Amino acid sequence: MSFIKQISDYDWETIKSFIYNKTAKDVENALGKQRPTVDDFMAMISPAAEPYLEQMAILSRKYTLQRYGNTIQFYVPLYLTNSCVNYCVYCGFNKNNDIKRIILTEEQIMQEVKAIKQMGDFQHILLVTGENSRGAGVDYIENVIRLIKPYFSSISIEVQPLKEKEYKQLTNAGLNAVYCYQETYNKTRYKIYHPKGIKSKFDWRLDGFDRMGKAGIHKIGLGVLIGLEDWRTDVTMMAFHLQYLQKTYWQTKYSISFPRIRPHKGEGFGPNVIMTDKELAQIIFAYRIFNHDIEIALSTREDVMFRDNMLTLGITSLSAGSKTSPGGYAVYRNKLEQFSVNDSRSPTDVAQVVKEKGYEVVWKDWDLSLQ
Numbered sequence: 001m002s003f004i005k006q007i008s009d010y011d012w013e014t015i016k017s018f019i020y021n022k023t024a025k026d027v028e029n030a031l032g033k034q035r036p037t038v039d040d041f042m043a044m045i046s047p048a049a050e051p052y053l054e055q056m057a058i059l060s061r062k063y064t065l066q067r068y069g070n071t072i073q074f075y076v077p078l079y080l081t082n083s084c085v086n087y088c089v090y091c092g093f094n095k096n097n098d099i100k101r102i103i104l105t106e107e108q109i110m111q112e113v114k115a116i117k118q119m120g121d122f123q124h125i126l127l128v129t130g131e132n133s134r135g136a137g138v139d140y141i142e143n144v145i146r147l148i149k150p151y152f153s154s155i156s157i158e159v160q161p162l163k164e165k166e167y168k169q170l171t172n173a174g175l176n177a178v179y180c181y182q183e184t185y186n187k188t189r190y191k192i193y194h195p196k197g198i199k200s201k202f203d204w205r206l207d208g209f210d211r212m213g214k215a216g217i218h219k220i221g222l223g224v225l226i227g228l229e230d231w232r233t234d235v236t237m238m239a240f241h242l243q244y245l246q247k248t249y250w251q252t253k254y255s256i257s258f259p260r261i262r263p264h265k266g267e268g269f270g271p272n273v274i275m276t277d278k279e280l281a282q283i284i285f286a287y288r289i290f291n292h293d294i295e296i297a298l299s300t301r302e303d304v305m306f307r308d309n310m311l312t313l314g315i316t317s318l319s320a321g322s323k324t325s326p327g328g329y330a331v332y333r334n335k336l337e338q339f340s341v342n343d344s345r346s347p348t349d350v351a352q353v354v355k356e357k358g359y360e361v362v363w364k365d366w367d368l369s370l371q
């Protein structure tokens with residue numbers, strides 16, 4: 001079983017035209033349902049839903065409070081390497097870019113961990129790598145998980161898609177969650193953004209989610225990169241994917257996010273599509289109304305005002321104090337970043353804003369703290 005077979009039933013242009021033909025009546029129908037379908041989801045993210053944003057925000061807030069209470073989970077990324085065999089046109093770690101390549105040693109990783117712990121009481125850490133199976137493959141990642149396990153209650157990864165047995169290997173070492181971005185579900189245009197390297201293989205990447213499910217990963221995170229293709233069609237394809245995964249691997253928890261392309265080193269790739277703050281809010285509300293249980297994360301790619309405004313309206317997870325380069329916290333002090341962050345406040349400052357809004361910061365992984 002794999003989503004690769006199912007995705008061939010969803011023609012990109014047909015889905016797009018469904019979305020753009022939705023009417024105000026379709027939106028009202030969708031908002032009146034307790035459990036909207038993907039067809040209803042299309043109505044909620046369509047241009048026809050723009051006048052209903054306030055009503056959507058109220059519903060999104062209500063469902064988030066019912067499921068998560070007034071809490072926000074904090075996590076911090078730790079970049080282990082910027083070495084990468086891929087050529088993604090939108091990324092500062094693209095193999096073509098003439099930058100210093102680093103793979104952190106055990107000693108350097110512990111320096112980073114110490115600096116992270118000095119910033120805040122983080123218990124949930126996200127390990128990030130470029131894709132370099134030779135230099136930073138599964139054994140390297142396993143070793144890092146074992147090394148830092150005593151200091152964190154929840155360890156997630158955002159690395160190259162792995163084999164099923166490799167996901168199992170990392171789970172046995174203490175891995176809790178895997179985040180992977182398909183970037184775009186438009187298979188025809190995928191290769192334009194991922195011209196060479198293992199990441200150019202659309203099916204291998206897409207099938208990775210099934211491999212995670214089969215390996216029994218506790219939580220799987222999905223996402224599309226906003227700025228490549230029509231975002232309404234991409235997030236709908238992701239809704240189909242999410243629905244398939246939840247049905248097939250029902251014991252797994254799920255998380256989503258919608259990173260927007262940020263400035264980075266290398267030859268300029270400007271976004272093909274610009275998504276406004278209002279539109280990003282619309283997707284977040286629509287996803288929450290569509291799926292009451294899903295974790296929705298917002299990273300420091302987004303600016304202070306947007307993050308603060310969205311705190312109580314649907315998101316459940318925030319990164320804070322993030323450095324997007326290997327050694328960024330202590331060893332190299334953010335000289336080699338993947339992209340520039342938009343919210344550079346300290347975790348303490350962000351936590352203060354969360355408190356002022358009447359919410360509580362959860363430093364460890366939400367799902368794990370419920371077990």
Ligand code: SF4
Nearest residue numbers: 084088091093094130
């Ligand atoms: S997005 Fe990931 S895979 Fe692509 S070049 Fe950047 S680090 Fe490598």
